[in-house]
Amino acid sequence: MPGLFITGTDTGVGKTVVSCALARGLRIAGVDVGVMKPVETGVPTSGPEDALALRSAAGVEDDLELVCPIQYAIPAAPEASAIAERERGGDEVPISEITKAFAQLSSRHDFMLVEGAGGLLVPFDAKTTMASLASDLGLPLLIVARASLGTINHTLLTLEACTARGLDVLGVVVSHSNGRLSDADARNLEVLKRSLGDRLIGEILPQEPGEEADPRDAGLDAVLSLAG
Numbered sequence: 001m002p003g004l005f006i007t008g009t010d011t012g013v014g015k016t017v018v019s020c021a022l023a024r025g026l027r028i029a030g031v032d033v034g035v036m037k038p039v040e041t042g043v044p045t046s047g048p049e050d051a052l053a054l055r056s057a058a059g060v061e062d063d064l065e066l067v068c069p070i071q072y073a074i075p076a077a078p079e080a081s082a083i084a085e086r087e088r089g090g091d092e093v094p095i096s097e098i099t100k101a102f103a104q105l106s107s108r109h110d111f112m113l114v115e116g117a118g119g120l121l122v123p124f125d126a127k128t129t130m131a132s133l134a135s136d137l138g139l140p141l142l143i144v145a146r147a148s149l150g151t152i153n154h155t156l157l158t159l160e161a162c163t164a165r166g167l168d169v170l171g172v173v174v175s176h177s178n179g180r181l182s183d184a185d186a187r188n189l190e191v192l193k194r195s196l197g198d199r200l201i202g203e204i205l206p207q208e209p210g211e212e213a214d215p216r217d218a219g220l221d222a223v224l225s226l227a228g
Contacts, residue, residue, distance in 0.1 A: 002226065004139055005140065006019050006022075007120045009155050026113075031111050033113060035060065043073055069097040070097060079124060120161055141162060146175060169199070171222055173218055175203075201219035201221075
């Protein structure tokens, strides 16, 4: 199944911004794209905000229970949120619900975008991480990296973890999710860019409130090549 798993070097780095931009770009390019946010935490009573944004960007009407099969109210790592849910008397949702939902959605669409939660090694449970889920789904990775201080270490460690696990990486997109950079942070980012070389496939500059990122800045050209 052609598709892409979007992960990050950390939480809050701009994965949803990148995922939504790619969903819009693929749809405009005529690709029948399906979307998933397998697990979302910190979900308010109004519903999973990231999953809803993805579904809107892709222009699909798939059931929200398929797009986001696991939802937790506690804003923590999925495993921690699941433990809290059980302590409250809630039901634990098995990881198999994700693979079942992915199978249904991938049968309806020509290409799948799957957005992970947090970084690559964030746990769903004691045995499953975002990395193992991407492997189970058979999808290559797009890594979203923050632009600010710390990005060199976080990004290169994530790439090393992918190599150690035999995961294919389409490329890295840098997201200015924290706004404009200081001069020091900008110089730091240039070092990372040189290190990445052609693995850097996109960069989303600071956005104004309500502004939508350009899909090309999110690496759309590389993703279209993957989508065929």
